[in-house]
Amino acid sequence: MAPRNRIIIDTDPGVDDILSMLLAFSAKPEELEVLLLSVTFGNVDVQSCLRNVVSLFIHIEKEQEWRRSVGKSEGFTTLKAHKPLVALGAEEPLADQMMMADYFHGIDGLGGIHHSHPHLTPEDTWKDLFKSALKSPDPDEAAAAREMSGSHSSFTPSRLPAHEEMLRLLRENEPDTITIVAIGPLTNLARAAATDTETFLRAKEVVVMGGAISVPGNMNPVAEFNTYADSIASARVFALTSPNPVSTMPPVPPGARGGVESTAHAPFLGPYPEKLSQRLKLTLFPLDVTTPHQLIRGHFESVAKPLLESGSPLAEWTIAFLSATFDKIESLHTTRNSGADVGLEMHDPLCIWYVLDPDSPHWKPTATSPEDIRVETSGQWTRGMCVTDRRDRRRRVVAEGDLAEVPGDTGNWLNDFAGNRIVRMEGTPGVDVFGGVLLERVFGA
Template sequence: MAPQKIIIDTDPGVDDMLALLLALSASPDELELLLISLTFGNINIENCLRNTVSLFHVLDLEKQWRSSRGLRTGFSALENTKPIVAIGADRPLEEQLLAADYFHGLDGLGGVHTTAPHFTPSETWSHIFNSTAATPAPPNFTPSSTPAHLEILRILAENPPNTITIIAVGPLTNISLAATHDLPTLLRAKEVIIMGGAIDQEGNVTPVAEFNHYACAYSAAHIYALTSPHPSGTLPIGSRFALNQAPAPEKPLKLSIFPLDITNRHLLSEAVWRAATADRKAQGSPLAQWCDVFVTATFKKMKEMYLQSTGGGGEAARRDTVDISMHDPLCVWYAISALARGEEGWVVHEGRDIRVEPAGQWTRGMCVVDRRPKNVEENLAEAVKLGDVGVWLHRGHGNRVRQVVESPEGTDRKFGGWMLERIFDVVL
């Protein structure tokens, strides 16, 4: 079976980095990572770029370290394809900029560039993204001076339709820019998989909003609308998207969402982290040492937050049993498990009419779901007559989002260990 060709659109903080590592540790017959398109989000775009370049620098050191000890070098995906890295949006479309540096640290990786500066390449790395710079190409990725949304469109145009899957684990600004620039080409994507939203549980930045959708709510509303046969009917009123006046596209976008409802249940415990990485770290593995800085910082942050939320009475935090939710890696695992391997057990609610509120004073980034029974006849006039503002009840006009609600049975808490086995080539 041919590998799944993917694009990862990301704002590399801690779980984004683990998602990238999981993708790069896939076998060549599972995934082929063609492009990493960077967007603002967890931190600013400059730090996103530095984190990504540092990742590839550390991977080069890790492969040399493993080879010198007769270990399998791993990361075979890099042997066949050097992914392109492209810089994308540095701010949201129409809203105030929000970052998550309060959680991920000012550099997005728990201060790793200060704590372990020997793993950060020289500042000259930034020159390789300048098309006029005469800088040697890095060994394991290809820098691009083209804006990320245009690189996304180029790759989609150069490959047959329905062969490229986009995995978007940050704000959806780059994907929205690509759709605005050339919607027919974006719709050549086989599927867009996103980490974002909160459906039946509270948000993580407001009572109702998840961070990625809050950070650029207009782009999220735009991409959700593209799942409708008539996107102009579900786009935000007064937004600048050309679709408000354009005819309906030839086909809707296939959009699969991983909201907090499912990602919060897929965990990495501190005990599992130590079991997988302690020996490698002690033996001098550059990857284990580098990752341990920001993963340990994240566990520390989680403990602080847990103790604050419990008024200092959190026994779990004191017993080192806090967990980190693996939001972004879960999307990559879906691409490996469901798309590449065809494994069963994934449960998806098809065709949900979910829309993103872009501008509410209290509800920016909220996923609004039509939970009413669809018992109105299939015609627009009937829905309007019943006073259905926004024509929610007209089944031909709503959004059609695929919500992933379950992974294969029994894997929620096992996922973190399975991921680390792949990344560090260990057996737990």
């Protein structure tokens, strides 16, 4: 049976990113096909993120071998049916100052386990797969490399940078058949959109974990980490939802690192073509909806510790990095639960839960969707803030294509031919059930 949904996961692993990918790969082949893991900097540097992806595949393979040895179903059947590509992407933001979240995720992105548990770290030979890949950007050589099935049993290293691999897949498949799930900074997506905008718009949907609308941020008082980490990339991708992208495109700070005078980033910072065939469909999962969905330490341990005692490699690995993460959460907050009641907010996994069954009536956008949500890129204290117009004002009637501002409408907020059009998710199949769904799918428990 053909998969219901075919996806690209753009990711910066990261603890909750790893849980997201475990959830995705635990799907049935008819539910989901993961075409590509597009790796970006974010929670930690891009090489550490890539190492965590490789470690993920190694531990899934060990888990499947162990399950066979004890007479259990192997699980992770979509991964067995569809071998994904892994591509190395952006090392830094388009123009913003580089910021990471290693204070929370640990210096390696997984609670420091590559130092505390060296036996859980992949051999350095994995680096050669991607070093040789990046030396061969020619498309013909890349195509030949994809035919090499022996590079790794569970994935194929891409011979193209992540944004180019993303565009190749969109170009070589029918329009509106591939969903991009972006659970890290949007730098790879912004690069793809700048390189070939019309091909990027062939995506069926772009699902973004990012932003904070009516709740506090987790990076500064108003901004969520992914939008903060590359606010210009976020603003550029959001702009493609507008009938006139120029109306919400971010300015590039003159003289900034990565500004238009930089040969490294200039191709990704220019304007979009004036006439585009369609608008991007973007569904946003901000902190407002993701934060309440938590994995509780006591619930996780009740499932994982018996499996650890039985010899499960996946239980050993996840206990190692999640124990460090639960401890970190407990140390950072004074008003939250402690001990077995500590909860890990599952921001990124919620996006994967959505793409498993996006047509479910339990997924409910806000009543005001699509909303004009824009990303602040130049504020001293508000970098990465998602801005909406909360004024009780009647929208202006203007001629199509006329973006001239009217008094009291600085920024073209009040007319029908400007501004972004973003679907913001508000309702889900259940805050209290998600942790159990994830554990059941990943561990079969």
